[in-house]
Amino acid sequence: MLKLNRETSRILWTELQRFYAQGAVLVVAPELDLIATAAAVANDDAAAVSTWMKDNLLQKATEKLAMTWLAENCEVWAVVVAPWVLVQQDRRPA
Structure with missing residues (x-):
């Protein structure tokens, strides 16, 4: 998880449009920890991932x-777990 933590960064949503167009962006709900979710995806934890997807948390x-974030020039937290880019909206005040 330390490796994933180091690879996580804030990025403008506009910079992720190519990945969105490819269908490679997974949105992580604010209730979940981005790094722990990325680790579960990386480790093929099918039980956790399918539960989160069923509950619309992932x-x-x-x-x-995508249109809302684009219009708002939103910044997100992102981490790559190939072939996915996991993102979570940055809820901190600007």
């Missing part, structure tokens, strides 16, 4: 969300 980025 899901592919929707067009509505």
